[in-house]
Amino acid sequence: MQKVKINSYQFLVLVILFSIGTSILVGPSALAAKSKQDAWIAALISTGIGLLIVWLFTKIGLWFPTLTFVQMNETLFGKWIGKFFSCLFVFLNLLFTAILLYYSGSFLTTHLIPNTPMAATNILMALILVMAVRLGLETFARSAEIFIVIFFSLFILLVIFISSEIKFENIEPIFERNIKDIAQSSLLMLVVTSVNAVSLLMIFPALINQPKQAKKSFFIGNLIGGLVVSIITILCIFVLGSDATARQIYPSYGLAKKINVGNFVNRVEALMAALWIIGLYIKMVLYFYATALGIAQICNLKEYRSLTYPLGIIVVVLSLTLFSNVMEQEQFDTTIAIYISLLIGLLLPLLMVFVYAIRKKQFKKDGGS
Amino acid sequence: MKRGIFILLILSIILTGCWNRRELNELAITLALGIDKSEDEYLISAQVVVPGEVSLTGGKVGSPVTLVQARGGTVYEAIRKMTKSSPRKIYPGHLRMLVLGESVAEEGIGDPLDLISRDWEFRSDFYVVVAKEDTAEHILNIQTPLENIPANKMFNTLKVSEENWSATSGVTIDELIVDLRSEGKEAVLTGILATGKQEGGSSKQSLETILSNINIQYDDLAVFKDDKLVGWLTENESRAYNGIINEVKSTVAAISCPNEGKANIEVLDFKSKLKGNVKNGNPEVDINVKIVGNIGAIECPIDISKPESIEALEKIYEKEVEETINNSITSVQEKYEADIFGFGDAIYRSNPKEWESLKNQWNQHFTELPVTIKVDVKLRKTGTVNNSITEPRKE
Numbered sequence: 001m002q003k004v005k006i007n008s009y010q011f012l013v014l015v016i017l018f019s020i021g022t023s024i025l026v027g028p029s030a031l032a033a034k035s036k037q038d039a040w041i042a043a044l045i046s047t048g049i050g051l052l053i054v055w056l057f058t059k060i061g062l063w064f065p066t067l068t069f070v071q072m073n074e075t076l077f078g079k080w081i082g083k084f085f086s087c088l089f090v091f092l093n094l095l096f097t098a099i100l101l102y103y104s105g106s107f108l109t110t111h112l113i114p115n116t117p118m119a120a121t122n123i124l125m126a127l128i129l130v131m132a133v134r135l136g137l138e139t140f141a142r143s144a145e146i147f148i149v150i151f152f153s154l155f156i157l158l159v160i161f162i163s164s165e166i167k168f169e170n171i172e173p174i175f176e177r178n179i180k181d182i183a184q185s186s187l188l189m190l191v192v193t194s195v196n197a198v199s200l201l202m203i204f205p206a207l208i209n210q211p212k213q214a215k216k217s218f219f220i221g222n223l224i225g226g227l228v229v230s231i232i233t234i235l236c237i238f239v240l241g242s243d244a245t246a247r248q249i250y251p252s253y254g255l256a257k258k259i260n261v262g263n264f265v266n267r268v269e270a271l272m273a274a275l276w277i278i279g280l281y282i283k284m285v286l287y288f289y290a291t292a293l294g295i296a297q298i299c300n301l302k303e304y305r306s307l308t309y310p311l312g313i314i315v316v317v318l319s320l321t322l323f324s325n326v327m328e329q330e331q332f333d334t335t336i337a338i339y340i341s342l343l344i345g346l347l348l349p350l351l352m353v354f355v356y357a358i359r360k361k362q363f364k365k366d367g368g369s
Numbered sequence: 370m371k372r373g374i375f376i377l378l379i380l381s382i383i384l385t386g387c388w389n390r391r392e393l394n395e396l397a398i399t400l401a402l403g404i405d406k407s408e409d410e411y412l413i414s415a416q417v418v419v420p421g422e423v424s425l426t427g428g429k430v431g432s433p434v435t436l437v438q439a440r441g442g443t444v445y446e447a448i449r450k451m452t453k454s455s456p457r458k459i460y461p462g463h464l465r466m467l468v469l470g471e472s473v474a475e476e477g478i479g480d481p482l483d484l485i486s487r488d489w490e491f492r493s494d495f496y497v498v499v500a501k502e503d504t505a506e507h508i509l510n511i512q513t514p515l516e517n518i519p520a521n522k523m524f525n526t527l528k529v530s531e532e533n534w535s536a537t538s539g540v541t542i543d544e545l546i547v548d549l550r551s552e553g554k555e556a557v558l559t560g561i562l563a564t565g566k567q568e569g570g571s572s573k574q575s576l577e578t579i580l581s582n583i584n585i586q587y588d589d590l591a592v593f594k595d596d597k598l599v600g601w602l603t604e605n606e607s608r609a610y611n612g613i614i615n616e617v618k619s620t621v622a623a624i625s626c627p628n629e630g631k632a633n634i635e636v637l638d639f640k641s642k643l644k645g646n647v648k649n650g651n652p653e654v655d656i657n658v659k660i661v662g663n664i665g666a667i668e669c670p671i672d673i674s675k676p677e678s679i680e681a682l683e684k685i686y687e688k689e690v691e692e693t694i695n696n697s698i699t700s701v702q703e704k705y706e707a708d709i710f711g712f713g714d715a716i717y718r719s720n721p722k723e724w725e726s727l728k729n730q731w732n733q734h735f736t737e738l739p740v741t742i743k744v745d746v747k748l749r750k751t752g753t754v755n756n757s758i759t760e761p762r763k764e
């Protein structure tokens with residue numbers, strides 16, 4: 001396989017967009033459902049704990065700076081057990097690509113183009129998804145560099161425009177919810193923004209030319225992503241109130257609907273939808289890239305590109321058949337999806353730490369090769 | 370091959386379109402929607418713009434809007450049934466006003482509003498009002514002067530009067546839903562009514578005289594309990610309500626002078642703060658009002674060139690605001706037992722733990738709630754002159 005490398009700034013951009021990805025769209029609602037007006041506390045807590053998880057990931061990644069997560073599995077656990085774990089990992093990525101595709105279709109057909117069948121939106125989305133992954137990591141990392149400029153310009157505009165609608169009393173009483181509710185909400189966001197970042201171990205550190213700086217990028221990117229989601233959550237509560245935030249399926253879209261600056265800048269939510277589409281898209285690309293590269297490495301293929309078309313078709317079909325309705329998806333997200341993520345994103349890495357501690361000497365003897 | 374893809378790309382730019390596109394000439398742009406209820410059926414009236422009549426070049430013979438109506442068991446059903454009489458499908462994306470008939474308000478507005486919060490075509494920035502002693506259908510059936518389109522007149526009138534007179538309250542649909550769902554605040558909507566002759570407002574001829582025969586105007590605020598209309602506030606109570614919930618932007622207040630006659634205060638800045646508190650298990654509320662104003666008009670013998678007179682006027686106004694607010698709260702407590710001021714929310718914000726036990730019998734607690742009011746008035750300027758015209762000249 002030819003060696004593609006991205007630099008640490010490009011990795012930072014990818015991490016930021018990955019962490020924001022889906023959370024910005026559905027996060028506030030999921031957080032406010034349990035934590036009410038304390039949702040922002042839950043968001044901040046999960047951002048903090050998220051850094052610990054990222055620390056775990058960087059630790060694991062830097063043991064073998066030249067290997068991807070799939071290759072690491074085989075080195076640590078041996079060929080067959082390693083392949084088994086890698087299969088689980090690839091399954092997670094494939095599943096989440098499909099779920100994100102469902103998200104994008106469901107969002108577009110709920111708010112923007114309701115009469116369009118989801119098959120049409122999903123196939124179009126999948127086409128540019130496959131295109132990005134075929135063009136390779138370097139290409140979509142570079143396009144992410146452009147996207148992030150658009151993303152943050154829109155984000156800053158959103159924050160400035162909406163600030164006139166803020167009602168501070170909506171956030172009171174602070175710290176009213178009990179710890180259990182806040183912890184449950186935090187867990188949800190922790191899984192979506194940080195635990196799922198295990199997919200980034202396919203890129204970090206093997207495909208980055210400065211692994212040491214990339215470690216910093218991983219932390220900073222995750223922190224920025226978490227903060228952006230926290231800001232959106234706190235804005236939703238300030239502007240819409242906790243009840244309306246929890247009642248809406250896409251509260252941040254409801255937030256954008258409220259923008260009205262001097263009866264002149266209003267009805268701009270369709271423009272703001274670019275925020276969520278960018279986040280969703282990059283996250284989807286990263287999951288899909290991890291899927292394709294993961295399968296290629298499990299099967300010792302020279303190229304992952306030939307896998308992208310069939311996988312793309314599988315993902316489209318999965319996204320259309322996975323859930324029969326929106327409520328099913330919501331339930332899946334808050335239950336099964338969390339278990340799957342925790343299993344592969346947290347338990348597996350911890351197991352790796354355990355095995356590494358036992359086999360450390362052996363690796364040292366081999367000279368880290 | 371390359372060229373083929375290139376041509377395809379160019380074509381796809383030109384030939385794009387939405388899946389279910391609806392062009393402008395297929396939309397019935399609805400600016401006001403009215404909901405009435407009679408015999409278990411909703412009667413929905415949609416005020417739809419007639420594009421030809423509002424265009425700059427043509428038209429000007431017929432009415433600028435038309436009313437499309439349909440009956441149905443639910444609101445959604447009725448709106449879709451409108452296609453039976455309208456060649457275009459109702460498009461509510463530009464909705465400005467939602468008028469609820471009094472009948473529907475008395476029976477409960479929760480159910481009919483669900484569609485409006487759920488449907489993707491409705492936005493959240495239009496006002497909701499209640500037709501006072503009238504049907505929504507009748508209100509939407511009146512031509513208006515000055516603003517060609519009645520819905521725009523209603524929207525702008527409410528906006529302007531809310532900002533400058535403060536006895537009306539422009540409640541948008543999302544604010545209404547927050548109030549309806551809140552445990553510690555009941556909803557309030559502004560009333561709208563038709564004045565003058567009750568017949569013939571639908572015709573454009575009613576606008577041909579300087580004083581139009583029939584007009585739509587706003588009235589005082591309607592009090593809701595849960596989602597049902599229970600009564601109406603008076604004008605003073607309405608103004609006190611806006612004062613308490615800190616929605617006054619600017620207004621004019623008439624006060625009595627120390628000796629006789631009246632003076633007007635132009636309120637420039639009106640800030641009120643609600644603070645809840647629970648003492649020994651008993652809830653109480655503090656209202657802190659800060660007013661900055663100018664002297665607007667003096668219609669009594671008072672020498673305002675002396676700083677003491679300004680101070681005296683400040684004191685009088687403070688007292689009058691306090692009394693109005695106090696009287697309004699007492700009256701709402703006695704007559705409606707509905708916490709429209711959001712005192713419950715204030716208690717929840719300050720004492721969330723105690724609120725848990727209070728909220729079940731909040732209506733009961735509300736009627737006995739002690740309220741402390743503190744008003745602070747600052748009069749800054751006296752306008753372009755000092756003493757009034759009738760004030761004797763000083764030699």
